Structures are given as structure tokens and as C-alpha cells.
Amino acid sequence: MRSLLAIEWLKVKRYSTFWILILFYVVLLPLWNYGINSGVMRMGTKDINILNSAYTFNNVWENIGWWAGIFVVFISILTIIISTNEYQFRTNRQNVIDGWSRLEFYHAKWLMVLALAILTTIYVFIVGICFGFANGGEFPGNISKLFYIFVLSFNYYSFSLLLSIFFKRSGITIGMLFLYCMIIESMLKSLINWKISDNVGNYLPLQCSDELLPFTLIDMVKQMMKLSTAPPAWSYVLASFAWITLYYFIGRRKLMRSDW
């Protein structure tokens, strides 16, 4: 297992695109939150900034977690580029010709996705700690939200991997990811929640993870108005892992049966 990941590392460690996209994430996440925290970025008038919620330990994980959930798109794109590169350069074939089984090739990619999700979580933890200590409050606060960040990023990255396996070219795969997560899924969610029943649409592949980290302000308003009939978080966690498992088996079936 370790050697699979070690070989994936050899493939990316001198790849400038890899580092640039990582850098986007690493720089933008704290910068963006700093912008909100310091009041440079604001929405609302005068002293009211609806973007700003406290970055004390009481709220820091929800706040940063939500933004981290937006910025995972950079790492999703990175996942797509790394995976579709294999098809473009036909190195997927070469890896197998050189002695990997098809399954080893597939598992190497999954390990990479898992590693990226873990690294994302660790990074959010570091950023959260910094903001938390800068703004006070009692450590650790709602640190369990960090686990949601792991679930969400793992879901997004593995979904991106699955799309890459089906579409094979980076441009079209990135396009499909955006089309799905920004348009198709929102429409489906509304349609299902309207036609079938409330909340069922929340369990769509990426949506179920998004539900784990809602935008803080809306979430607070919902709770205050007692509008919140939200299902328990564990059901979203369970749904996310169910989808991730499904991606794994669909991708595996596709790779084992088709020509490369």
C-alpha cells in the first residue's frame, strides 16, 4: 500500500500544476477568512457584516469549515488533472504494462484521494487553530466539525476521480464537475424536495456532504426561527460514505472491464 502512494508521489512531486493548485488552496483559505475577520470583505451596511461571524473557538470550525468546503474545488480540479493526465499521456497503460495490476493502478489513485482529504483536514485544523487563538474562546470548541471537512473533501475528491475515469479528458471532466455540483444537483435537490418530500433531496451525492457544513448565518437563522427540521448529521455522514463506496465500485467495475 505504501509503495502505491510513494509512486503517486513520484508522479506529482515535480509537477508545477500540482503545486500551484495546492498553493491556491493554502493561500486563499486563510487569506479569505482573514479578509472577513478583519472586515475588509463585507456584505451589508455600516457596522453590519453578514459574512462575519466570530472566529472564536465557539464558531471557528463552522466558519472556516464552510469556506474550506468551497475551496475544496481547487483540490477537486487537481484530482481531475492528475487522473486525466494518465489517460492523456497513456501512462495508465504504461503503469500496467510495467507490472501494476489494473486494481493497483486504481487503488493508487484512491490512496492519493484519501491522502489529499486527510491533508485538507489537517490544514483546516491548522488554520482554525490560528484564527481561534487570535480571537479567543475556549479551545477546542466544535472541533468535531473537522471530521465533516474530511468527509466533504473525501466525497468531492473521490467524485472527481470517478468523473475522470468516465470522461478521461481534463477539460470536459472539470466542466462536468461544475455543471453537476452547481446546476444539476441544485435543480435535482429542489425538485426532489418539492415533489417527493423535504430533505430527501439533501441526500444527493455531493449535497449530503454540503449539508454537514451549512453557511453559518443561514443555519443560525433557521435554528432561531425553529425552521430547522434537519435530519441528524450522522445520517449525512452515513450517506456520504455510502456514496463514496458506490463511486469506488462503479469506477472499479468500469476499469476492470474496459479497454485502456
Added chain:
Amino acid sequence: MRSVLSIHNISKSYGPVQALKGVSFDVPEGSVFGILGPNGSGKTTLLGTVLDVLKADAGTYSWLGGMQVDKARAQIGSLLETPNFYHYLSAMDNLEIAAAIKQRGKEDRLRVLKIVNLLERKDSKFQTYSLGMKQRLAIGAALLGGPKVLVFDEPTNGLDPAGIAEIRDLIRLLNQEGITIIMASHLLDEVEKVCTHVAILKKGDLLLSGAVDDVLVSEDQIELKANDMNLLQHTLQNMPGIRKTNINNGYLQLSCEGNIQTAQVNEYCIQNGIILSHLLLKKKSLETKFMELTNEQSN
């Protein structure tokens, strides 16, 4: 002789196109085995199948006496269709990945780069290489870790004449060291010069396979003419050593076994009371033979 690769009844189609139709043959250990055929005859499909990048519809194959296939591939150096490398990495980095997958040490990289004359460019990115250099890097990668078997699909693609000669010498040299080489090519000349065994494919059919000396015998033809062509044909049909007679354009053509000489034919005719007005020995090139073989089926 043990076989390093046994192919049994492999069939494969792409939609309505049948790329391979029940192909079977064995590659003996220590041979240079040429898979010969015109473009689109199924050579690459066949090699892709035995290297597990393509899935056969039917049939089986086994490497190195039935070794587990993934393990076997790590012992085989292969170049399939195009050189496949990470464009943004240098030759050294690309070879490091190949060596890691083969579970070989990366120390071997300089040796193989030297063999394929790429030492000077070892730290240049793959995307800056010329077509010939890419091809040579792919051959170098195949040599990593001293494999027992090499699979080369059109190894001289994109190489200049000097490069082609170099590769040909390299193949001979490697074979002398005991490495079995399986090579696909549409160039008869290439196969004739280096191969000990050959399999000829045509539109997915295996036309024939065996030792080059048996399969690609350059057959001589004798062309003759006499007043009574029918009598001539009847007479010569009975001559020992004559395989086939055929009247073509007013000439009688004889296909004969290797040791028949024109003088013997002349003598035989005179003994049977026929005076020849024309007698010509035609050397048949392998090229013609190959064209005949690969065209026969379509007629």
C-alpha cells in the same frame, strides 16, 4: 524448447470490426519473434491483450510457463504503440517511476540511458524530446532491470536510418544475451533481418507462424515457353521436384523445390521431345511473397 508466451484462440472485436479471430501460437524461449502484418492487421491489439491493457473477448494466454500475469509483466520490458511518459518529468524521473513499478532499483537508469544514447539529455523534460528520442527512451525503459523478455511494438517508428540500424544491432545483441524478443512490425525487411520466428497476421487472422526459414522461404520460379503449351504443362507436372505449374500470359510458370536448376528442366524437356523457346529463372523476393500472403485472403 520452452515457450515464454502461449497464445490460445484469442479473439477480440471493436464493435462490428473483428480485430483478432482466434489467434494461437507459441513464442519459443530465446527467439526473436516477429509479428508481421500490414497496418490494421491486429498486431498492436494482440500485444495489448497479452499485456492486459486490452480485454480479449475470448481466448487465453500465459507468460513464462503460467506465472501470475502481473508478476510476469514486471519481468517483461514492453513498448506498446507509443512511448508513454509523464510529459512534465525528465527522463530520469520517468524511469524512476517505471523502475519503482517494476520493483527494481533506480540505479539501473544510467545504464539504460547510455544504451539508448540519451545520457546527455537525461535531465530534460520528456515534452522537449524529438520523436526519435521519445522512442529511444521507451526502449530504454523496457530494458530497466534486465528483463527476460522484451515486447517491442514497431520499435523503429520515428527513428532515422542510423537509429534503425542501432536498434537492429541492439536487438541482435540482447538476443545473444539470451533475452527473448517479441516484435511487431509491418516492415518485412525488419523482420527478415533480425527475427528467427515469425507469425503473419492479416485482418485478424493468423495466416501462418513458425521459424523464419520455414515460413519465408524465398521460392524461385522458372518461366518457360514452347510451341505446345499444354503438352509442356502436362509433361512438367510429372517431373519430380516441381510443386506447381501455372500458365500465365502465355508463359508456363513453375514453382519448384529449392534444388531444381534450369539446366535440369531443359534436359527433362528435351528427353520428352519438347524444344523450349524460352527459359528464365525468376528470383522471387520476400516482399512479393509477403504481398501474396497478405493479399491471398482478400481475393
